[in-house]
Amino acid sequence: MKGFTGFKGFRGFRGFAGSGLFVALVLVLSVEASTQSVRLKPDTTSTPPDILITRQLAESEHLSVGSVVTIAIDPAGDRAREFRIAGIYEPTPNPSRLGVVPREVRLHLPDLLDLTRPTGGVPGTEYVSSINVALTDPNDAAAFANDVNARMPGVVALPSSQAAGSAGPFRVLERFHLAIAVVTIIAATVFLLALTIMLVDERRQTVGVLRLIGLPVRRILIQIFIEGVIVAAAGAAFGLLLAVASERLINGFFQWKYDTALVFVRITRDVAVTCTSIAVPLGAAATVVASWALLRRSGLRLVRR
Amino acid sequence: MNALGFAWRSLVRQPARAALGILGVAAVGALLFDMLLLSQGLITSMRDLLDRYGWDIRVVAGELPRQGPRIRDGVTASETIAMLPSVSGVLLVRVADAKIDRPSGTALNASFQGVDVRTSAGTGVARRPPWTILRGRDAAGPGEVVISESIASQAHLAPGASLMLRPSCVSEHEALPPTTMRVSGIAEFPFASETEDTIGGSFAALRNACSGNVGDEVDVLLVTSRSDADVTAAAIRAARPDLNAMTNDDVVGRLQQTGFSYFRQISTVLTAVTVSFAVLLITVLLTVSVNQRLGEIAALRALGFSRMRVVKDVLSESALIVGIGGLLSLPLGLLLATGLDDILKGMPGIPAELHFFVFERGALAIHLSLLLATALIAALYPMRIVSSLPIAATLRDEVIG
Numbered sequence A: 001m002k003g004f005t006g007f008k009g010f011r012g013f014r015g016f017a018g019s020g021l022f023v024a025l026v027l028v029l030s031v032e033a034s035t036q037s038v039r040l041k042p043d044t045t046s047t048p049p050d051i052l053i054t055r056q057l058a059e060s061e062h063l064s065v066g067s068v069v070t071i072a073i074d075p076a077g078d079r080a081r082e083f084r085i086a087g088i089y090e091p092t093p094n095p096s097r098l099g100v101v102p103r104e105v106r107l108h109l110p111d112l113l114d115l116t117r118p119t120g121g122v123p124g125t126e127y128v129s130s131i132n133v134a135l136t137d138p139n140d141a142a143a144f145a146n147d148v149n150a151r152m153p154g155v156v157a158l159p160s161s162q163a164a165g166s167a168g169p170f171r172v173l174e175r176f177h178l179a180i181a182v183v184t185i186i187a188a189t190v191f192l193l194a195l196t197i198m199l200v201d202e203r204r205q206t207v208g209v210l211r212l213i214g215l216p217v218r219r220i221l222i223q224i225f226i227e228g229v230i231v232a233a234a235g236a237a238f239g240l241l242l243a244v245a246s247e248r249l250i251n252g253f254f255q256w257k258y259d260t261a262l263v264f265v266r267i268t269r270d271v272a273v274t275c276t277s278i279a280v281p282l283g284a285a286a287t288v289v290a291s292w293a294l295l296r297r298s299g300l301r302l303v304r305r
Numbered sequence B: 001m002n003a004l005g006f007a008w009r010s011l012v013r014q015p016a017r018a019a020l021g022i023l024g025v026a027a028v029g030a031l032l033f034d035m036l037l038l039s040q041g042l043i044t045s046m047r048d049l050l051d052r053y054g055w056d057i058r059v060v061a062g063e064l065p066r067q068g069p070r071i072r073d074g075v076t077a078s079e080t081i082a083m084l085p086s087v088s089g090v091l092l093v094r095v096a097d098a099k100i101d102r103p104s105g106t107a108l109n110a111s112f113q114g115v116d117v118r119t120s121a122g123t124g125v126a127r128r129p130p131w132t133i134l135r136g137r138d139a140a141g142p143g144e145v146v147i148s149e150s151i152a153s154q155a156h157l158a159p160g161a162s163l164m165l166r167p168s169c170v171s172e173h174e175a176l177p178p179t180t181m182r183v184s185g186i187a188e189f190p191f192a193s194e195t196e197d198t199i200g201g202s203f204a205a206l207r208n209a210c211s212g213n214v215g216d217e218v219d220v221l222l223v224t225s226r227s228d229a230d231v232t233a234a235a236i237r238a239a240r241p242d243l244n245a246m247t248n249d250d251v252v253g254r255l256q257q258t259g260f261s262y263f264r265q266i267s268t269v270l271t272a273v274t275v276s277f278a279v280l281l282i283t284v285l286l287t288v289s290v291n292q293r294l295g296e297i298a299a300l301r302a303l304g305f306s307r308m309r310v311v312k313d314v315l316s317e318s319a320l321i322v323g324i325g326g327l328l329s330l331p332l333g334l335l336l337a338t339g340l341d342d343i344l345k346g347m348p349g350i351p352a353e354l355h356f357f358v359f360e361r362g363a364l365a366i367h368l369s370l371l372l373a374t375a376l377i378a379a380l381y382p383m384r385i386v387s388s389l390p391i392a393a394t395l396r397d398e399v400i401g
Helices: A013-017 A055-061 A109-116 A138-151 A169-202 A204-212 A217-258 A269-295 B003-013 B015-052 B074-082 B149-154 B203-209 B229-239 B248-257 B261-292 B294-303 B307-344 B361-387 B391-400
Strands: A004-011 A024-026 A030-032 A039-043 A050-054 A068-072 A081-089 A104-107 A127-134 A156-159 B057-060 B087-100 B108-119 B132-136 B144-148 B162-168 B179-188 B197-202 B220-225 B244-247
Touching (some): A055 A081, A081 A104, A138 A156, A169 B015, A169 B307, A204 A269, A217 B261, B003 B015, B003 B307, B015 B361, B057 B248, B074 B087, B074 B108, B074 B220, B074 B229, B108 B162, B144 B149, B149 B179, B149 B197, B244 B248, B307 B361
Parallel strands (some): B108 B197, B144 B179
Antiparallel strands (some): A004 A127, A024 A127, A030 A104, A068 A081, B057 B220, B057 B244, B087 B162, B132 B179
C-alpha cells in the first residue's frame, strides 16, 4: 500500500470529493459479520443488491454464490435488508488481526450507508471511518498528508508508511525476534569456538610438523583462515538451504493454524545476505582465534617431542 | 574413583573447551527456559490479573470487553443482574476519551473510567474499584478523580491538585466544555497499557465531566458471584440473553484462541529448534572429544575398565556439561526474560501488569526434563563409539600413529 494516504474522522465526504485535492479515492468499507454486529440469515425470496463475503464466512455459514441473505446491524434484526452473494473472496491478510477468523461482508457503499444510516439521518452526512487515497506519485504522500492536515482541521492524514506507528505489534515482534537471534548467535559462537578449539587441537601434530619444516606462523594462520572461510561458507550455505526448506513448512503450519494467507517466514535476499555476512566472518574468526593459542607454542612442543 | 569424578577430571584437564561447552549450553538453555516461560506465561499472567480484583464474570455487548458495542441499557442491565440470587455485586464501567489540558505542552489524551456499584442491597455499597491507589486516597463524589502515574508526571499533578479535562463521551468528535476535577490520588490501572494515560472516578464524576451526556450506556459490567462463576454466568445469560457473560476462564480461553496463541506457537517452534541445536552441538562436542581420546579409553579398557564403566564416563561427562550449563541457564534465562518481556510489552494495548514471561514450577520441571533428555541423547553416539571400541586395534593404531 505504499503511497496510499489514509485519514480519519471525516464527515460529509461527498463535498470533499469535489475539492480536487486528490487524484483517486478508494473507499473500502467493510462490516464484520460477527453475530453481534451483523446478522446473516439465508433467504431465497427476492433478487436484492449484491454483496461479497469472505471465504471463511462462506465456509462457517455454508453460504455460496447466489445465496440471498438478510443483513441487520443489530442483534434484534431491526431494519434488516436482503442481499445476494455475488462472490466469495479471500480477504487480504491482516497481521494485526491474526487469530481472528475474518467473517466479513463487503457491500456497495450506498447500500452500506442506507443500512447503517440512523433513523431520520440525512443522506450525505454519514461518517466514514477512514479514506484511502492513491496518489499519482507515491513520493508525494508526505506532502499530500501535510496539505490535508493544514486544510482540514479535525482530520488526521498519514502516509501509509507511518500509519502503523513506531510501536505497532509487528515492529515489537521484529525487535523480539532480533533479540532471540542475538542470543542464538552468542550461543552458536560459543559452541563454534569450543568446536574449533577441538578441531585445531586434533591437528596439533600436523601444525607442529609444518612449523618444524620452516613455515612461518603467518603462513599457517592464513591457511587456517582460508579453511575456516570455506567451512563457514559451506555451513552458511547449508543453513540457508535448511531455512528455505523450513520456510514452506513453517508458513504452511501457521497458515493452516490461523486460516490465513499471511506469510510468516520469508527468506529474502537481504535476509540471506545478512545471515551469510554474520556466519562466514564469525566462523572464520572462531577458527583463527582457536588456532592462535596453538600457534604460539613451539613446533617441538606441538609434535610432543 | 567413580564415573562422575573421572568425567570431572576429564573436563578440568581441558578447561577452555569445557568452559566453552558449558557456556554454550547455558546460553541455549537460557533461551529454552525463556521459551518455556513464554509458552504459558501470558495466559498465566492474564488469569492472575483477572482473578486478582475479585470479579468472576465480565458482561459485555460484544465478544470481548471494549472490543464491541456498549451495553445500551447498562444501568438497567446492572440492576437486573445485581438482583440475581447468585450475584454478590456488579461494578459498572463506562469509558470515555478525554483530553487533559496542561499549563505547557500539548493536551494529554487519556481514557476516563467511570465506575459505580450495584448490589441487591442497592447502590453505594463499597466495592473495590478497578484500580489500586498508590498515593492519596480514592475518588469520592462527582468532583474527584484518581489519575495514573503517567498523567501525574506529565502534567505535574499530585493529590489535591486540580485537573482540567475535556471529555468525548459519545463520539470522538464531541467538543464538550472543559471541566475542572480535583485529583484525590494517584492510582495504578491494571488493565491500562504502560503508555496509556488513565483517569478513574465514579460514574457520577464521569457524568459530571460529560455534562450528563453519557446516557445509560456502559462498556462492561464486572460481576462478583456468591458461588460458582459458571452457574452465575448461566443465570446472567438466562436473564439477559442479548448480553455476553464471560467467566474469567472464558476470557482466558478466548484469548488463547486468538492472538495470544501466536506466542505459544512460536515458543513451541523455538523450543524444538533450541533443543535440536543443543543436542546436535553437544553430540559433536562429545564425539570429537571421545575421538581424540580413543587411545586413552582403549588403554583404560586394557587396564580393566569395563565397557559399562567407559560408557558411564562419557554419559557423566555429558551430564556434567549439560548439568552445569543448565544450572547457569536459570539465572541467565530469568535475566534474558526480563529484557524480552520489556520488548514485548511495547506492544500497543498490553496492560502494564501483564507479563509474557512468568516463572512456573511446571516450566522449570519441563526445562530440567528437556536438559536431562538432551544430555542422554547427545551422549548416545559417543557412548556407542566407546562401547564398540576394539581395544587391541586402537592401541596398535595409537602406537603406530
